[in-house]
Amino acid sequence: MTATIDVTRPSRRRVGLIALPVRRLLGVLLSLVLTFLGLTIVTFVIGRVIPIDPVLAIVGEHASASTYDAVRLEIGLDLPIPVQYWRYLTKVLSGDFGNSVITSQPVLVDLLNVFPATIELSFLALVIGVALGIPCGVVGAAQRGRWPDHVIRMASLFGYSMPVFWLGLVGLLVFYAKLGWVEGPGRIDVGYDDIVPTVTGMITVDSVLSGDWEVFWNALSHLALPATILGYISLAYVARMTRSFMLGQLQQEYVLAARAKGLSETRVIWIHALGNIWVQLITVVALTFGNLLQGAVLTETVFAWPGLGLYMKNSLFNADLNAVLGGTTLIGAVYICLNFLSDLLYPLVDPRARSRS
Amino acid sequence: MSDNTISVPGVAPGWRAWLLSPTPGSRSQARLGRWFRSWLAFRRNPLAMTGLTIVLALVLMAVAAPLLSSEHEATFQSLPDRLQYFSLAHPFGTDELGRDILARVLFGARVTLLIVAMVTVIVVPIGLGIGLPSGYFGGWLDAVLMRITDIFLAFPQLVLALAFAAALGPGIENAVIAIALTSWPPYARLARAETITRRRSEFVLAAELQGASWVRILWVQILPLCLPSVIIRLTLDMAGIILIAAGLGFLGLGAQPPMPEWGAMVSSGRSVLLDQWWVATIPGLAIFIVSLGFNLLGDGLRDVADPRSS
Numbered sequence: 206m207t208a209t210i211d212v213t214r215p216s217r218r219r220v221g222l223i224a225l226p227v228r229r230l231l232g233v234l235l236s237l238v239l240t241f242l243g244l245t246i247v248t249f250v251i252g253r254v255i256p257i258d259p260v261l262a263i264v265g266e267h268a269s270a271s272t273y274d275a276v277r278l279e280i281g282l283d284l285p286i287p288v289q290y291w292r293y294l295t296k297v298l299s300g301d302f303g304n305s306v307i308t309s310q311p312v313l314v315d316l317l318n319v320f321p322a323t324i325e326l327s328f329l330a331l332v333i334g335v336a337l338g339i340p341c342g343v344v345g346a347a348q349r350g351r352w353p354d355h356v357i358r359m360a361s362l363f364g365y366s367m368p369v370f371w372l373g374l375v376g377l378l379v380f381y382a383k384l385g386w387v388e389g390p391g392r393i394d395v396g397y398d399d400i401v402p403t404v405t406g407m408i409t410v411d412s413v414l415s416g417d418w419e420v421f422w423n424a425l426s427h428l429a430l431p432a433t434i435l436g437y438i439s440l441a442y443v444a445r446m447t448r449s450f451m452l453g454q455l456q457q458e459y460v461l462a463a464r465a466k467g468l469s470e471t472r473v474i475w476i477h478a479l480g481n482i483w484v485q486l487i488t489v490v491a492l493t494f495g496n497l498l499q500g501a502v503l504t505e506t507v508f509a510w511p512g513l514g515l516y517m518k519n520s521l522f523n524a525d526l527n528a529v530l531g532g533t534t535l536i537g538a539v540y541i542c543l544n545f546l547s548d549l550l551y552p553l554v555d556p557r558a559r560s561r562s
Numbered sequence: 563m564s565d566n567t568i569s570v571p572g573v574a575p576g577w578r579a580w581l582l583s584p585t586p587g588s589r590s591q592a593r594l595g596r597w598f599r600s601w602l603a604f605r606r607n608p609l610a611m612t613g614l615t616i617v618l619a620l621v622l623m624a625v626a627a628p629l630l631s632s633e634h635e636a637t638f639q640s641l642p643d644r645l646q647y648f649s650l651a652h653p654f655g656t657d658e659l660g661r662d663i664l665a666r667v668l669f670g671a672r673v674t675l676l677i678v679a680m681v682t683v684i685v686v687p688i689g690l691g692i693g694l695p696s697g698y699f700g701g702w703l704d705a706v707l708m709r710i711t712d713i714f715l716a717f718p719q720l721v722l723a724l725a726f727a728a729a730l731g732p733g734i735e736n737a738v739i740a741i742a743l744t745s746w747p748p749y750a751r752l753a754r755a756e757t758i759t760r761r762r763s764e765f766v767l768a769a770e771l772q773g774a775s776w777v778r779i780l781w782v783q784i785l786p787l788c789l790p791s792v793i794i795r796l797t798l799d800m801a802g803i804i805l806i807a808a809g810l811g812f813l814g815l816g817a818q819p820p821m822p823e824w825g826a827m828v829s830s831g832r833s834v835l836l837d838q839w840w841v842a843t844i845p846g847l848a849i850f851i852v853s854l855g856f857n858l859l860g861d862g863l864r865d866v867a868d869p870r871s872s
Contacts, residue, residue, distance in 0.1 A: 236712065243713035247722065251729040366854035368805050370812045371828055371846030374835055378843075382836045499718040503809050507832075517721075518813060521728045533725040540718045 230549070237545045242294075244537045248530045249293050253282075302531035307523050312531035315516060320535070321406025322392060323505070323512030327497040329432040334439025335490055339479075341440065342447020346455060347474050357444060364441025369434065369500055373507035376430050388426040390509035397423050431508045435500065439493045446489045450482040484550075491547035495540040603866045610862020616855025623671040631665035637820045638662075648840070655840045658830060663841065666822035667848050673823045674852060677738055677807045678800055684742035686792060689749020694780045694788070696750065697757025708754065715747040720806055727815040734823070737816040741806055745799065752795055756788040794867055798860035801853035808849045824849045 260277045268276075281289050296302075302312035345357040381389045388394065393408055401408065401415045409428065412421035454460065455478055463473045501514035509515065513532055520528035582599070586592035604610055623630075640660035648655050654663040696707040726740035757780075760766060769779050810816035811825025819826065824845040831842025 239709060240713045240716045243710075244717065247717070248725065251725050362854065362857060363850075366801055366805075366850055366857050368808050368812075368825070368828070368846060368849045368853070370809060370825075371842070371849065374828065374832060374842050374846065378835055378839055495718060499721045502720065502724060503812065506813065517724070521724070522814070526728065529725055529728050533721050536718050536721045541716050544716050 233545055233548050237541065240541050240545075241538065244534065244541065245294050245297055246290065248297075248534050248537075249290050251533075252526055252530045253289060253293070297534060302534065303527035305520065305528040305531075306525040307520065307528070312528050315528065316513065316531055316535050318406070319511060319513050319516045321512075322510060323498065323501050323514060325407040325409060326428065326431055326435065326504070326510060326512060327494065327501060329428060330435035330439055330497055331490070331494050333432060333436025334443050334493060337436070338440040338443025339447050339486065341444040343451055343474060343479055345444065345448040346451030347470075349452065354448075357448070361441035361444045364438050365445075367438070369438055370503045370507050372434050372438075373431065373504055376434050377507070380430055387430045388423065390507075392427055392511060393420070393424050394427075431504055431510060435497055435504055438500070439497060442493055442496075443486075443489055447482070447486065450485050451478055454478040454481050487550050488547040491543040495543045498536050498539060600866050604862055607862050607865060609858050610865070613855045613858025613860070613862055616851060617859050620671050620675065620852050620855065623668055624675045627665075627668040627672060631662070631668050633669065635662045635665040636669040636822050647838075654844045655838070657827070657841045658834055658838075663827075663844050666827060667824070667845055670822045670824045670827065670845065670848065671852075673734070673817055673821060674804060674807070674849075677734065677741075678803060680735075680738040681742050681745065681803050681807075682796060684738070685746045685749060686796065688742070688746040690753045690785065690788065690792070692746070693750040693753025693755075694757050694784060695776075697754035698761055698776060698780055698784070700758075700761075704754070707750070711747045711750045714744070715751070717744060719744040720809060723806060723810060724813070724815065727810055732815045732818060734817040734821070737807060737810045740810070741803055745803065748795060748799070749792060752791055753788050756791060757784050760784055760787055790867055794860060794863045797856055797863055800856035800860070804849065804853050804856065 260273055260280070260282065277283065281292055284292070300313045302316075304310065305312050305315050308315055341357045341361070345354045348354045377389065380386045397420050401411045401417050401420050404411050404414055408424040409421060412418070412424060451474075455474075460473060460478055463477050464470075468477070498513075501510075501512055502517055503514070504510065505512050505514035506518050513536065517529055517532040520526075520532070578598075580591070581595045583591070583595065586595055604614075638661060640656075643652075643656050643660040646652055646656045646660075652662050652664065654667065657663055657666070692707050692711065696704045722744045723737070723740040726743060727736055730736035730739065760783075766779060766783050769783050774782075807816055808823075808825030808828070811823040812829045814826070814829065817823035817826055819830075827845035828842045828849075831838070831840075831845070835842050
């Protein structure tokens with residue numbers, strides 16, 4: 206992957222080029238492991254230490270003394286805290302989050318059932334946010350101080366000042382109830398339920414796979430409003446960051462050199478300057494996706510979208526701590542992985558980051 | 563201070579000249595002058611002034627809520643008057659229990675300010691307490707503290723706040739603890755960075771030579787210099803904190819009824835959204851405007867402190 210660079214650099218650098226990515230990889234992996242351990246410590250503390258009586262939380266108030274003692278032994282409350290944590294960690298690593306009180310299925314099974322719906326929604330929102338946000342940010346930076354810049358800045362300022370659940374409600378009110386442009390809450394009309402076979406769990410993808418376009422359009426119509434609203438909120442952040450990265454690039458001397466060479470302004474901005482901020486944008490996109498996943502709790506509640514967020518919210522209100530912590534661990538793990546993936550991608554995309562530390 | 567320029571009536575320019583004097587006669591004159599210059603720069607930015615106005619209006623609403631309305635009106639249920647449209651008696655209509663929405667929005671300003679203040683009181687000391695020693699001592703202490711900070715920084719904030727709130731039980735205090743526990747890391751990083759740039763300054767070395775303890779150096783020499791950037795960061799974060807608090811309220815994990823919290827009010831208006839849109843919309847608008855205000859104010863403050871970043 207870096208063969209071309211190896212050729213052009215003196216041999217002294219080649220050693221560094223091989224050693225550095227490996228060292229870097231190890232460093233990133235170590236942080237990843239530490240952060241994940243940190244996450245499990247926090248969820249462990251939330252699940253086992255904060256509740257005054259974890260046993261009572263499991264068996265309920267009307268359990269007999271023998272059930273109480275059995276559960277107490279079963280979850281290992283008589284053991285020292287570090288041992289309890291170790292047991293918890295090994296369970297989590299093997300994907301065992303315990304059973305959900307509501308569905309009485311293993312939490313992992315529940316999570317895998319609901320996760321595709323969340324991915325479907327967040328991914329479309331991310332596509333909308335990135336596809337519109339990056340051009341908006343570039344235009345804002347290129348037209349700095351003129352009206353397109355002001356319009357884009359205000360639009361993104363509004364985006365990250367708005368409570369997403371409120372925007373969702375207003376969107377439902379206007380586009381579903383008043384204008385009738387989109388379908389209402391839920392993933393699909395009841396009549397279309399369970400028509401297409403489940404392959405990926407994402408209805409839009411599954412309906413395309415089975416060639417059922419009627420189901421596809423219905424699902425897309427349900428998806429349109431929540432995805433647009435989440436997309437707008439992501440757009441706000443992506444546009445703001447793109448604009449500030451671009452402003453940094455446009456002050457560089459190579460931009461001056463490119464302009465002096467007589468390159469068109471379009472080429473200078475969209476090829477030269479934008480080409481140099483992709484690396485930073487990767488981080489922004491990863492963070493945006495992470496935020497979309499955690500924002501799902503609020504949006505899914507508003508749109509009755511049967512994904513991870515709604516599952517966690519329902520678990521919260523049924524005091525199903527296993528399910529809540531399982532969801533927290535899942536979202537946390539994805540979030541952490543996204544963070545570190547963007548760290549890892551840096552040197553692959555940007556040769557400058559390779560020579561740095 | 564009894565400077566002679568003050569006693570002459572109606573000479574604001576005298577004040578101005580005294581504040582902008584290039585040769586201040588005392589330290590306090592120099593300090594006031596510096597603030598005044600920042601204020602002049604700030605005042606030129608219309609967006610920042612809008613933000614300041616919104617935030618001041620929020621404070622004013624919170625302070626004057628009992629004068630403009632009454633606690634009784636904000637919580638008094640009157641079922642015959644439920645879900646009324648805008649009228650003179652109820653400028654923003656009434657909610658599903660017949661409570662005056664305007665009164666609830668006004669008293670909701672108090673709840674919002676309370677949350678913001680409590681989060682600040684917890685987050686800033688934790689952030690400074692970790693960041694200052696970390697930057698000052700460096701070495702293994704720095705490595706350990708920053709590793710912990712990084713771990714917390716990599717967590718999804720809303721979801722963790724949710725899990726905390728779920729374990730601690732719903733309520734405004736627990737929502738605040740949950741938000742605070744997940745928002746301190748940026749402050750620790752900020753304080754550490756500021757401390758590192760100042761650790762080798764001559765005034766710090768002078769204090770060390772005079773035998774000042776590290777506590778005194780951090781507290782007297784370094785802390786005051788960190789505060790401006792902490793305050794700016796805090797203002798910018800306020801919008802996010804308000805949105806998370808409102809989100810927890812919306813999910814039913816924040817302030818509990820009958821406390822007029824804006825997020826919870828939006829939630830209660832959901833069931834009547836299609837027929838009585840104002841019940842959910844008005845409190846949501848309040849959240850939006852206040853969070854916009856803090857964002858504008860924070861942007862403006864940052865521009866004044868660091869003109870390059872605009």
